[in-house]
Each structure stands twice: as structure tokens, then as C-alpha cells.
Amino acid sequence: MGVRFVYTLLLVAVTAVWGWTFVVVQDAIALYGVLPFLAVRFALAGAALAPVYGSRLTRRSLLVGGGIGVVLAAGYLFQTTGLLFTTPTNSGLITGLFVVFAPLADRVLFGASASRQVLVAVVLSLVGMVLLAGGGPEGANWGDLLTLFCAAALGLHIALLSRYAAGHDAGGLTLAQILAMALLFVVAWPFFAPVTFPPPEVWVALLVTGLLASAGAFLVQTTVQQRIPAARTAIILTMEPVFAALFGYWLAGDRLVAVQIFGAALILSALAIGEVLPVLRRGKKQGV
Numbered sequence: 001m002g003v004r005f006v007y008t009l010l011l012v013a014v015t016a017v018w019g020w021t022f023v024v025v026q027d028a029i030a031l032y033g034v035l036p037f038l039a040v041r042f043a044l045a046g047a048a049l050a051p052v053y054g055s056r057l058t059r060r061s062l063l064v065g066g067g068i069g070v071v072l073a074a075g076y077l078f079q080t081t082g083l084l085f086t087t088p089t090n091s092g093l094i095t096g097l098f099v100v101f102a103p104l105a106d107r108v109l110f111g112a113s114a115s116r117q118v119l120v121a122v123v124l125s126l127v128g129m130v131l132l133a134g135g136g137p138e139g140a141n142w143g144d145l146l147t148l149f150c151a152a153a154l155g156l157h158i159a160l161l162s163r164y165a166a167g168h169d170a171g172g173l174t175l176a177q178i179l180a181m182a183l184l185f186v187v188a189w190p191f192f193a194p195v196t197f198p199p200p201e202v203w204v205a206l207l208v209t210g211l212l213a214s215a216g217a218f219l220v221q222t223t224v225q226q227r228i229p230a231a232r233t234a235i236i237l238t239m240e241p242v243f244a245a246l247f248g249y250w251l252a253g254d255r256l257v258a259v260q261i262f263g264a265a266l267i268l269s270a271l272a273i274g275e276v277l278p279v280l281r282r283g284k285k286q287g288v
Contacts, residue, residue, distance in 0.1 A: 007224045011236045014217045019243025021205075021213045022088035023251045025080060028205035033193045034080050037206070038073075039185035040198055044210030046182045049175050049218070056172030064168060065176025068160045073181040075153035078146045086143025089254040090132060092244020093267050094147040099238070099274045100125045101155025102162075109156075110163055121274035124266045131263025132256075174218055238271045 029037050075098075083091055100121050106112040133144040165173055189195060198206060245264065248254035256264060 004228055007228050008236065010220050011224045011228070012239065014220050015236060015240045016243045017208070017213050017217060018240045019092060019245075020247045020251075021209050022083065022092045022244045023247050024205045024208055026083040026088055026091075026252070028202045029080060029083060032198055032202045034077070034084070035185055035189045035192050036196070036198070037202070038076060038080060039182065039189045040206050041210040041214065042178055042182035042185060044206060045214035046175065046178045048211055048215035049171075049178060052219070053169075053171035053175040056169040057175060058168075058172065061168045061172045062176045064164050065173045066180040068157060068164065068173075069177035069180030070184065071153055071157045071160060072177055073184045075150045075157060076181065078150035078153060082143040082146035082150060084143065085141050086147060087248055087254045088252050089245045089248030089256065089264075090144055091147050092241045092248065093132060093264050094129060094144060095151055095154070095244075096238070096241035096267065096271050097125050097129070097148070097151040098154035098158065099271050101152045102158040103155075103274070105152075105156045105159035106162065109159060117273050121270040124273065125270035128263040128266030128270060132260050132267065133263075170222060178214065238268075241268065241271065 025037070079091065079095055100118070103112070103114055103118045104122065107114045129144075129148065133141070245254075
């Protein structure tokens with residue numbers, strides 16, 4: 001019980017770091033730019049993971065992971081660009097909708113059945129999104145829309161992983177995705193922004209996102225998910241948007257009006273219905 005509690009705390013810490021990064025990234029890209037930040041971030045993550053998982057890379061994992069990494073790169077590009085125009089709170093809550101988009105992408109691409117609870121989660125999330133984005137003093141903005149595209153890309157990423165990850169080493173496949181993202185962002189960088197060394201003010205954000213939120217979080221998540229029940233993992237992972245809202249309130253000064261708070265509550269309800277309830281139901285049937 002004590003060991004499981006430690007693993008639970010580690011995973012909670014990972015979700016807290018992810019929630020914190022919404023504020024950290026917004027400040028950094030205002031100084032350094034989106035593509036430069038993403039290029040250095042994932043280059044650092046790849047360099048950190050390569051010594052651990054480099055030996056597990058195969059030609060197949062490079063091809064599959066590279067292709068899936070393109071979709072993941074699109075998600076990060078939409079999310080990071082969106083932070084130029086929206087708040088960390090909105091970004092965190094809307095990004096969490098990937099939980100709803102994943103089963104929809106699985107159905108559209110691979111014909112998987114969508115349960116009634118997924119349809120309920122879709123309706124709740126859409127209503128919540130409208131209230132959250134349009135209920136503020138300034139109304140809807142491009143950042144919220146870009147972040148919604150991010151959530152769709154992340155949902156597609158999950159569907160693709162579920163379909164094609166079998167038979168690949170998890171560490172090798174993840175390293176392939178990160179290397180593909182780093183390569184894409186590094187190649188695109190000179191075409192859209194000056195190639196300059198990161199200023200000192202940005203290095204904390206780069207180290208936090210590249211080493212802690214990407215490389216370190218993956219190592220922790222992979223280890224912990226092998227040792228605690230899936231239902232507990234699902235509940236903990238849905239805390240990321242909650243932490244994003246807390247850090248947005250505390251560090252970025254985000255304030256939601258009553259309509260937006262109701263919208264945020266609907267989105268969190270959709271995440272619980274779409275992510276937690278299915279796992280709890282499967283665990284109950286299996287006697288976990």
C-alpha cells in the first residue's frame with residue numbers, strides 16, 4: 001500500500017507539472033517564439049531519452065513512430081500557438097478534450113464503436129467549450145479554436161497509437177515520435193523565425209518542458225502505469241486541466257466569470273465520463 005501511494009504521488013506530480021507548463025510556455029514563447037521554443041524543447045527531450053531508449057529503436061519503430069509523431073507535432077504546434085491568444089486556464093481545459101476526440105477518431109478511422117457515454121461526453125464538452133470560450137468579457141478568440149484543433153490532433157494521436165503501437169517497444173516508439181517532432185520543428189525553424197540561441201529567461205521553461213514535462217514525465221508515467229490500477233491512473237491523468245486552471249489562477253491571474261466556470265465544469269464532467277467511467281466499468285467487470 002505504501003509503495004502504491006508513492007507511485008500515485010509521482011503520477012500526480014507529473015500531472016501538476018503538465019498543468020504548470022501552460023503558464024511557463026506562454027511566458028516563454030512571448031519572448032522566444034513558438035517554433036524556436038518547440039525545436040529546442042523536443043531536441044532536449046530527445047537527447048535525454050536517447051541514452052535510455054536508443055538501443056530499442058528499430059527501422060519499423062522509426063517509421064511508425066515518425067509517422068505518428070507528425071500528428072503529435074501538429075497537436076503541440078496548435079497548442080503552443082494557441083497560447084499566444086488565449087489563457088493558460090482555457091488552454092488546459094480545452095486540451096483535455098482529447099479524451100473525447102480519441103474515441104471519435106477511432107470510430108471514424110477504424111470503425112470502432114462509440115458508446116453512449118462517449119456521445120454524452122461529446123455533447124457536454126461542446127456545450128462547455130462554447131460557454132468557456134464565449135462567456136468571457138472578450139468573447140471567443142483564435143487561441144481557443146487553435147487549442148481545440150490541438151485536442152483533436154491529440155485524440156487522433158491516441159487512436160493511431162492504439163491501432164499501430166502493438167508489437168513495438170514503448171520506449172523506442174516514444175523516442176521515435178519525439179525525434180520526429182524535434183526534426184520537424186528544427187527544419188521549419190529557419191523558415192519562420194530567426195535562428196538564435198535561447199535567451200536566459202527562457203531556459204527554465206525549456207528545461208521544465210523538455211526534461212521534466214516530456215522526457216521525465218514519460219519515464220515516470222511508463223513506470224507507474226505498470227504498477228497501479230488503470231482506473232486510478234485515468235482519474236489522476238484527468239487532473240491535468242484542473243492543475244492548469246489552478247496555476248492559471250495563481251500564476252497568470254486568470255479569472256473566470258460564472259458562465260465560464262459552468263463551462264469548465266461541463267468540460268471536466270465530459271473528461272470524467274469519457275475517460276474515468278469506462279475504465280472503472282471495465283475494472284468492475286474484471287473484478288479489479
